[in-house]
Amino acid sequence: MSEKTHYGLLKGKKGVVFGPLDESSIGWQIALHAYREGAEIAISNVAAALRFGNIEELSALCGNAPLIVCDASNNEDIDNCFKEVKAKIGPVDFIVHSIGMSQNIRKQLPYEDLNYEWFMKTLDVSGLSLHRIVSLALKNGAINDGGSILALSYIASQRNYWSYSDMGDAKSLLESIVRSYGPRLAKYNIRINTISQSPTYTKAGSGIPGFEKMFEYGDLMSPLGNASAEECAEYSMTILSDLSRKVTMQNLFHDGGYSSMGATIPMIKLAHEVLNDKDLADRVGLNE
Numbered sequence: 388m389s390e391k392t393h394y395g396l397l398k399g400k401k402g403v404v405f406g407p408l409d410e411s412s413i414g415w416q417i418a419l420h421a422y423r424e425g426a427e428i429a430i431s432n433v434a435a436a437l438r439f440g441n442i443e444e445l446s447a448l449c450g451n452a453p454l455i456v457c458d459a460s461n462n463e464d465i466d467n468c469f470k471e472v473k474a475k476i477g478p479v480d481f482i483v484h485s486i487g488m489s490q491n492i493r494k495q496l497p498y499e500d501l502n503y504e505w506f507m508k509t510l511d512v513s514g515l516s517l518h519r520i521v522s523l524a525l526k527n528g529a530i531n532d533g534g535s536i537l538a539l540s541y542i543a544s545q546r547n548y549w550s551y552s553d554m555g556d557a558k559s560l561l562e563s564i565v566r567s568y569g570p571r572l573a574k575y576n577i578r579i580n581t582i583s584q585s586p587t588y589t590k591a592g593s594g595i596p597g598f599e600k601m602f603e604y605g606d607l608m609s610p611l612g613n614a615s616a617e618e619c620a621e622y623s624m625t626i627l628s629d630l631s632r633k634v635t636m637q638n639l640f641h642d643g644g645y646s647s648m649g650a651t652i653p654m655i656k657l658a659h660e661v662l663n664d665k666d667l668a669d670r671v672g673l674n675e
């Protein structure tokens with residue numbers, strides 16, 4: 388990436404990125420790209436992520452960006468987080484929410500038999516946390532007028548993806564919060580959007596049962612192929628920059644065209660092969 392062109396899109400801007408864990412994380416790539424586009428950033432995650440991830444390395448790569456421990460389902464933590472952000476780098480111009488977690492998926496509980504405490508936790512951590520973050524950023528005067536708020540979503544917010552389970556519900560909530568907050572933020576010229584990203588190999592992504600197949604299917608159904616975390620970060624830079632001043636309340640697909648496709652030739656060919664070849668159907672798990 389160091390040989391890549393940078394455009395100074397975020398020169399003079401400050402931002403906080405919630406959710407980088409390791410190099411595979413979408414949030415990691417966004418933080419790194421934001422820094423390389425000229426932003427001063429702070430990085431936040433839960434305490435466990437600071438122990439098990441390698442966020443210190445990311446901080447070093449981003450000019451010793453402050454690392455702030457914060458559970459995004461806890462108001463007091465978020466309040467303290469924004470106080471710390473203000474004290475360390477000042478009010479920010481952008482906020483990135485790159486957070487997701489489902490205990491029901493981790494434990495592979497069927498959707499028909501979810502643990503409701505975990506379900507509430509999924510909605511809280513993966514959806515409601517965006518509301519908490521926006522609300523507490525405003526209350527702390529921690530986001531400047533003209534700022535940009537971005538969260539990461541997935542197409543399972545709108546369509547059924549069997550194994551995405553309660554995360555689909557959480558993504559619907561997340562996208563709805565974006566729409567509900569949009570007009571309320573407009574008086575500060577702050578915009579808020581989600582990027583709906585392709586399946587991506589990350590800690591959270593690869594924890595989904597059958598993720599490999601979702602990834603392969605996504606790739607076959609996307610004219611441009613699945614988008615990587617790095618490509619997602621590149622697109623994010625335009626949404627965090629002044630180039631997208633009038634874009635708000637949108638769910639922006641970043642998926643190689645997947646969301647607009649009905650059928651693709653590679654997918655039809657594969658289906659044809661599989662339907663005519665029982666051994667192949669066994670091998671790809673269609674008879675499981």
Ligand SMILES: NC(=O)c1ccc[n+]([C@@H]2O[C@H](COP(=O)([O-])OP(=O)(O)OC[C@H]3O[C@@H](n4cnc5c(N)ncnc54)[C@H](O)[C@@H]3O)[C@@H](O)[C@H]2O)c1
Nearest residue numbers: 406408412413459485486487539540586587589590591592
């Ligand atoms: N990987 C994919 O296929 C994919 C596709 C579309 C959207 N997304 C979304 O992208 C975002 C980032 O996920 P990722 O795929 O980079 O995985 P990741 O595992 O790298 O990142 C998820 C992050 O959420 C953090 N987190 C969990 N609970 C938290 C809490 N209570 N408070 C604060 N942070 C918490 C984790 O520590 C982790 O850093 C998520 O919203 C995810 O749903 C991922």
